[in-house]
Amino acid sequence: MGNNNSTSKRKSTKVELNKVINNKTTNLEVEKETTYLEVEKENEYHLPNSHEIIDGVHTFHFFQRYLFQNNFSSPIEERLMREKCKVLEVGCGPGTWLLDLANKYENTFFYGIDSNPIYPNEIKPGNLDFVRANECDILPFPDNEFDFVRQGTMHTIIKTDQWNLIISEMIRVTKPGGYIELLKPCNECKRTGPVLMKIQQAHISTCIESGIDLTMLAKLDDIIKSNQNTPIVYKDEKSYVSGPNGGKIGIVFQDIYLGIYNNEVVMKHLSHRLGISEEEYKIMINKDLIEELKHTSPKYSLIRFWAKKINNN
Template sequence: MGNSHSSSKRKSKKMALYKEIDNKPTNLEPNKELKYYIPNNYEDIDRLHMFHFFQRYLFQSNYSSPIEEKLTQGKCKVLNIGCGPGTWLLDLANQYEKSIFYGLDSNSVYPNEIKPSNLNFINANMFDGLPFPENEFDFIRQDPMSFMIKADQWDFIISEMIRVTKPGGYIEILDIYFTHKGAGPILSKIYEAHNTSCLQRGVDLRIIPNIDKIIQSNQNTPIVYRDEKSYILGPNGGKVGMIKQDIYIGYHDNEVATENLSPLLGVTKEEYNVMITKHLIEELKNTNPEFSLVRYWAKKD
């Protein structure tokens, strides 16, 4: 009885949150390329929620920077760039009630009403520069955005993060990359098509394993730390692999991804759908494709 009541309350709160998000205006103009990488419906938002708990489980923490003491003491000012629906922030804001949290995203899928009082969201485009003065935050975290940041934009984005971080504060970037180990032919083809799609927009996925070098090139962050966890995509990766398989399939199995990737793979939309939802799943039962989830963090001098 108790568990059922608790579950019903969670579902009611979730639907209220979705209703709030659904009724909010967005400043995004129609752009099929961009929609492939941002949440557009409840399923996309659910995948972002799921990814938050996936990364938290893999690292056994919400962050790698040594910021725990300051968060606990309170008055720690935290910014999350590319916050999406704000899952990471909601988790921390409830845990560290004395600290202050801000989420920034150009896609308004975050809640403005159903949230802790120490959490605020800002609709802004990071590519225009962060709308804050210098030395404003104790901790800045960027969610995975490598599929959106062009090769020639990384220096600017990281410089902006460092600019608005207080001396002695920390920046942290979370992202994912494919190691190419243990992959079957279908996954390899899908990845290459995805990589080609990114390159056509000026995005280079090969930068991800080397983001620490970009951070280190800034004179204010000469020492960069790397916290990395590997996992196997699919059933041979255990429960973690199956959770990530659900996220991966859902990410690629939508109308916009189908339109982007099927021509690059030389298949029809119907064939692409079968490739993603059937052939890839079968292949993953017999392969061990390795991916890495990595956190780069640095202290500002």
């Protein structure tokens, strides 16, 4: 998450997660060091790690867990329960996914890697460790090290020419017989209204300007299959409707969406892209879009691509 070329101010804070989806409550308390990033270049479109954005990452974890009814789709749970496995998350952010799993699978050791150290350094389970390193470069681990390697939603950070290296590195550090898994949103949103369509198109154009092609997400299975060690790729896809017409989970996603698009960095870039003032942008997001979502049912999808590594050596 974030941008390494930015200056930062650090502040310790304690965050309590108490997210309710469909009357199910999950509590998680961690102490973390929050890094506030200032965007230095006009063409940079990464989200700063403010309280609001990090809380949104936490909420999205519980959202996707509820949507899939589990934390992963790879068939590795029995191994995590019984064996002393090693699991890596590439681009772990604040470490929500890892913290959730580390408390459940006590026999497994978990690692998280991220270039921006917003993960908890002290208050964490004993079977969890974090490594500060560039998640888009050569991973600082030997070959065949992990039983399970996972990557969450980094689609607005990874540039088009980085995907092949990232996936090949994930496969390299996975043991034969182990699994890799990537969580990605579907690039197509169906049944959108005119306000949401404008926002989506502005977002896509801004990403393209930053060297990020969101259409690549639909091709990730082809990149995985092109590696001789992962010739078969499975896909687990779940759909949902954003807004009140999507029920409780639709409201949760609407809140996540509004949190992201109300961010100052996003507001700055998208208002400029749309040719409107920041005040007009705020009205579009917080009034026009919310009203539109009462009368439309925009349909989204989340996809998990997963593959088992075979030994071709």
